Amino acid sequence: MKNLMQVFMLSCRQASELVEKKLLVGLTLKEKIQLKVHTSVCKICTQYEIQSTKIDNLFKKHFSITAFEENLNKSGSNNNLKTKIINALNK
């Protein structure tokens, strides 16, 4: 007979999906508890949550336009583009 806990426990697939839901829109109280219970006994999912969050933070900082503005590296001039735009503006 299946352990009663196992009937209510999330699978790793479900737990990892909840991590993504959490990062996108947040979890209900029930889901928070379910996820906590699962990660407390599952080493892999604990690491998944940490690493998925880390990827999130990396993307946030890397893709955000504000981050780019702060690290402006002049990697070349596009003079054709400038001419094109100025001509379009003067139409």
Place this chain on the structure above:
Amino acid sequence: MPVNKADITLWVEEYSDSMYNWTLTRVSDPLIAEDLVQETFLSAVNAIHTFKEESNPKTWLFSILKNKIADHYRKQFKLETVNESKLSGEKDTDFFSRYFLPDNHWKKEYDLEEWTMPENELLDNTEFIEVLEKCLKKLNKKSMLAIQYKYLDEKDGKIICQELGITPSNFWQLLHRAKIQLRDCLNSNWFNK
């Protein structure tokens, strides 16, 4: 003194390079990048009455540019959604069976070691950025667009879903598949090579 057309021409001289270079990292196609920058300046001319004198022109232009890029992603995402319904992509069951056992626990090879490098060190490392971008490109087009759209701006998750025309649950399921792949890719190509 209000801003006039001559000033905008100066802005083109001063800012179009960095605007173009930024856009190129986010859309890869040089022609599309040029178009987006040009459209930004054309919009700027039409909206010049909304520009407050004490504002920073660069910030203002970049915020218009950001919206143009977002519009572009949204259009592409909707196109991909239509394309996807015509093709038969990998079934969910096939995808998940690569990573999970039949009882939906992780396969042993996905019991990964900790990633110890701190985020700021990673983002300053150009080699890492290359790996990050390479892993992103390995995803299917729809997932890649969704991710780029999501992180372009710091918007609420629900609003992002509305703008993309996708339900939140479909979105986090899409992100779920993408993250599993990204995690695997980053792990084997960087953290635990």
